[in-house]
Amino acid sequence: MPDVEIRKISSVLEEIFHEGGPPANVPPRRAAIIAVIKNPFAGRYVEEIQPFMEDLKPLGLDMAxxxxxxxxxxxxxxxxxxxxxxxxxxxxxxHGALWHAPGGYAMREVLGGAKAIVPSAKKVGAAGTRLDVPVTHTDASYVRSHFDSMEVGINDAPRADELALVLVMTTGARVHSRSGGLLAEDITGEDGLR
Incomplete structure (x- = not known):
């Protein structure tokens, strides 16, 4: 498989002080990192693409x-x-689906074995396309306070022959979460769901 050819890496950090309600004592933070890489399969149909996932693993770990x-x-x-x-x-x-395993497992490894499935979104688009990346709790997918998303994009990416690969991490719940459901302090974290 071809080496991963990176054109650029972009990152953003948000601190959310409030969403119209009282300011948070400790503002939750969201961070995203985007790696823009050459798509080795662009412009043609290739049947066997799975080996490229192995090539993406080091990039996933670095990004996480x-x-x-x-x-x-x-x-x-x-x-x-x-x-x-x-x-x-x-x-x-x-081609975007090839990021599922390298991106998800990299975050789980760096975070010490998080249990929940890493939610994902993917689309085909022109340079400047925006993507809403879904976010859930790292150990229990049903923690409603952590259902979130972060919009990402780069003005000049992806070019037609590129992939923009994204990881997002957050430090807590939505700033004014009050929609009920399973609380983070009540999870068992055994099956990645509750």
């Missing part, structure tokens, strides 16, 4: 480690995560 650093360097404060991919117009949606 960078996110933890952006959030303060302590993986223990990360409570939410998600991933996504924007495929340039000369690619196909399945």
């Amino acid at each position: 480690k960078r996110l933890v650093e952006m959030l303060g360097g302590d993986a223990g404060i990360v409570e939410g995560y998600g991933k996504g991919a924007i495929v340039g117009a000369a690619g196909e949606l399945e």
